[in-house]
């Protein structure tokens with residue numbers, strides 16, 4: 112095994128830190144789709160390590176118990192705990208304002224040690240326990256807590272040129288946790304956004320209420336028609352993921368008031384085969400006309416997704432690179448496909464612009480037509496004909 116291979120196979124260290132009871136282990140269980148184990152969770156003793164693979168990347172996740180004695184222990188032996196951290200996930204319990212000053216103090220120490228003992232670390236702040244249906248006055252309190260935390264910690268992060276990414280999460284909206292966790296792992300935001308846009312247009316064209324692309328237990332792109340749909344899907348998603356875990360070829364699934372169709376597709380990159388699940392919801396009361404062709408069009412759509420994934424910036428940037436991943440695509444071919452994608456995006460943008468212009472023109476014509484009609488109190492048959500002729504002329 113050559114040294115590059117050894118390095119690429121080394122797991123990346125991801126840590127979950129924060130005060131006791133903040134929700135770190137619950138977040139981890141959510142990511143692992145182990146929803147059944149919430150009830151039996153006890154405070155974590157010391158550090159619990161879990162291995163996980165995501166898109167060809169080995170991860171070692173360290174869940175740091177947050178009770179006072181453990182916190183002291185980590186800080187007194189920083190070399191043991193703070194070396195080689197690639198992703199620092201710091202969890203703040205947004206419901207527990209009494210603990211915020213202590214959480215700020217702990218974060219600053221954690222940050223200082225991480226910077227000292229790890230290179231090239233990325234920082235993610237989870238303002239957690241922001242549960243669905245939070246009343247407005249409580250939500251305002253959460254915002255205040257977030258502001259206090261940031262005011263006290265951002266200057267120190269800025270001094271080290273670290274820009275944290277902020278997420279608002281709750282285990283009762285599991286997709287907030289799953290997507291917050293997956294996005295950094297995809298390597299950069301652009302690919303996530305591109306995939307979301309793709310799902311968005313697929314669903315929008317067919318008036319589908321939602322669509323999600325899963326890779327293993329994580330999410331790499333999604334669309335929800337509105338926040339009500341998002342909350343609804345979140346109440347059902349744990350069961351769906353459990354079910355998805357158990358079935359070989361996912362058929363139809365009933366998610367409460369929605370029907371769900373799932374299309375599984377695999378992509379071979381180098382020696383690694385990745386299995387994706389593209390799922391979309393259908394509202395039976397507002398099903399698309401071409402419902403029978405939905406599965407077929409999902410197949411065609413997944414070909415497009417495959418293209419995006421193969422060309423993804425993550426692969427080019429080397430963020431996700433194993434040697435195999437990188438060598439698997441001929442650079443010429445990659446460039447050609449990328450140019451093609453760029454061209455397509457430009458054309459789409461142009462089309463959208465033209466369409467909007469045309470719509471605006473039609474609106475103006477409509478307004479003019481209405482005004483014209485209002486000005487003509489008595490209409491003879493002749494004048495009606497004239498109107499039509501005028502309007503058609505204008506339209507051209």
Ligand SMILES: Nc1nc2c(ncn2[C@@H]2O[C@H](COP(=O)(O)OP(=O)(O)OP(=O)(O)O)[C@@H](O)[C@H]2O)c(=O)[nH]1
Pocket residue numbers: 129130131132133134135136137138149152153154155156175176177178239240241242280281282283
């Ligand atoms: N309301 C609400 N409660 C949550 C959420 N996430 C976790 N909890 C609860 O918070 C409590 C603590 O969760 P844990 O995941 O054990 O917390 P921890 O950060 O791992 O705690 P330590 O291991 O002691 O550091 C449990 O009762 C969870 O059910 C959330 O999003 N909303």
Ligand SMILES: [Mg+2]
Pocket residue numbers: 135136137153154155174175176177
């Ligand atoms: Mg724990």
